[in-house]
Every structure is written in C-alpha cells, then in structure tokens.
Amino acid sequence: MASRGLRRKKSSLQEVKLAVVGAPSVGKSALTVRFLTKRYIGEYDHQQDCKYKHEVLLDGEPILFEILDTCPKSLEELPGSEVAAWADALFLVYSITDRASFTYVRRARQSLQLPPDVPLALVGNKADMVHLRQVSGEEGEILAKDFECTFKEVAAAEQVSQVGEVFLEVSREVLALRRRCKHSLLDRMLGNKTARAYARGKSDSALPKE
Template sequence: MASGKNKNQSSLVLHKVIMVGSGGVGKSALTLQFMYDEFVEDYEPTKADSYRKKVVLDGEDVQIDILDTAGQEDYAAIRDNYFRSGEGFLLVFSITEHESFTATSEFREQILRVKEEEAIPLLLVGNKSDLEDRRQVSAEEATAKASEWGVQYVETSAKTRANVDKVFFDLMREVRKKKMSESKDNGPSGKKKKKHCCVL
C-alpha cells in the first residue's frame, strides 16, 4: 500500500525554493517555522539543509522543496550549483542589520548571473520585524529596492510567525506563474525558444 502513497507524492508538482542571505539573518529560523511551526533561536548553521513539505496552494496539492543555504556562501562553485537548481528565491536580510540588506544586491547579482535570465521568481524578505526598536533598515528603503528590482517586499518575523507562510506561498505562486508561461512559450513542440540577450 505504501507504494501507492509514494507514487501519489511523486506526481505532485514540486516547487524548488532557495533561501539566500547573509549569515545570521534568520533563513533557518524562517524555514523551520514554516516547516514545523517552531521558533529555533540558536540554530548552528553548518551545512545546507533541504526540506520537503506537501502544502495546498490555492486548492491544489503541491510539494515545496526548500534549500536552506548556510555557510556555503564562500564556496562559489557550490553556491552556483544551488542557485542553478532553484526555481524561486527568498532573499532574506535582517531589518536590524543594514549590512545584510546591502548584501542582498550582491546575492541577486549572483543569482541572475547563474540563471542567465532576468525574470526570476524572487521575494525580498526583511526578517526580525519583531525587533522594531533595533531597526536599521526602513520599510521605505527596502520597498524602494524591491520596486527597483520589480519584486515584492515582505517583512517577516520567524519568532512571531508574522508573514512566514505568506512569503513561501507568494513565492510558490510566482514560480507557478513562470512555469505556466514557459510551458506556453515552449509551444506544442516542447522546445524552448531561445532568448537572445543583448549586451548594453
């Protein structure tokens, strides 16, 4: 009987999400809060962890695969492999640490370079919104950055669970939208039309 269950699991649409951001911004805390409804204050990031969960997205059963990158930021080859495998990205910074916000631009550049395309499902996430008194990045500044990139900005708190589900579900919707438009583009032959990019 178990085989039937596995078969059903594997036939579900899978959305691959990658958590990206500087160390200590709460990528793991957000992931664990989404996966298990628990807040882990002191998480020792040693290696990348992959999580898979079945969720209902707008009435449809899907699976989300979350890769929580930790400590590999220094190894360009490993990082590029992760970015290549991802379909959507949560670009996380801490609102209490301006440096982590500045770093998001570099992470985005790396993702665009590896993916070699402009329209990548991506959300800019300002975590630790419960620490308002220690805020170093204003919502206005982050919103301006997000609109410059043409993406959504959301503030979250892994501690209070504020907007945690929202960022994962909104990103899955973006990924799904991109997949649907690509399958239209591919046409009946299933071949992907080549996009020519021009260097300005």
C-alpha cells in the first residue's frame, strides 16, 4: 500500500525538461553533472546525446528534472527541431575562452526556430579561465538582450551554488509560464460566463426598488 502511494506521489510531480545546447568541449556535461550531483568531472567522452533524470526541491516544491545533454560532433552540427519540440527551456552554453563556441550558440538559436515564449538562458562557462578569455562579458550581455533571455558567466570547475541557481532560475520561468497559460485558459473558458453573470448582476441592481 505504501509503495503504491509513493508511486502516485512521484507521478504527480511537476516535470521540467531542459536541453543544454552548445559547441563541443564548452563544458555542457560538466555543468549538468555539477547541478545534478554537485561534483565536478572535467573530461567526458560522449558519442551521443545523454538524458538525465533527477528530483530537486525548488522553492519548497519537488520537481522532476529531465535534462538533455546534447552532443554535436562538430561546429557544423546544429541542434534539430526535435530538441526544440522536446524541451520546456534551453541552455545555450559557450566557453568564454572559445570565440567559435560563442558564434555557435547564435547559429544554434537561429536554427532551433523556437516559439517566442520558450525560456532561455545564455551561459558563459569557464569563467575561472579569464587569462584565456576570448569573449567579453559585455558581448554575452548584448547577445542575451538579442535573445531576450537571462545571462550568466559561471565556472563549472569551481562553482556549485552559482551553477545550480542558473538551472533553477530558468526552471522558475518554465513554471511561471505554465501558471500564466493555465490562468489564461481558465479566463477564456470562464470569461463569457463571468461577463454574463456580471451583466445580470448589474442590470438587476439597476431595477427600481418596490
């Protein structure tokens, strides 16, 4: 009995699907694993996209995260429309030490053809390697304004809370968007009835009293 109740409770969790997009070797997997486990692993040898599932407490509410860690083989390989269709939100990750990766996220954003309301986060990784910097923070801020999204420079190798907050912040945007959509739907469903009820109430109150 207890196990069935636990399964029902887990199935009722809100799910947030995040896709992490960026050029090869910018630290997408390191950021993802840092968020999920708080551990840092510097080297990965992925040959294909990876998906992770993890439950996290977000503002007191348990959320089931599903994260797609994309794995392009080259700078010419851009994410397909299936990524945009699957994800609730996207991380566009580049390395501040690699200008080509900065150009890649611009091209990737264009190729995804996202709906205007999909939450995005632009993340400049390897912020601890400022001596090798090729992309300035100002350039990141300008691109984020073009994308109309949040922007943060982080260091997966050194930071835990900052990396986690980037993931959590875009997830808050997803949940807020869902609430707005739900309220908008309810308003559309109830709007005519509410208007009619208000009109009746108003006309009734205008009747002369006996």
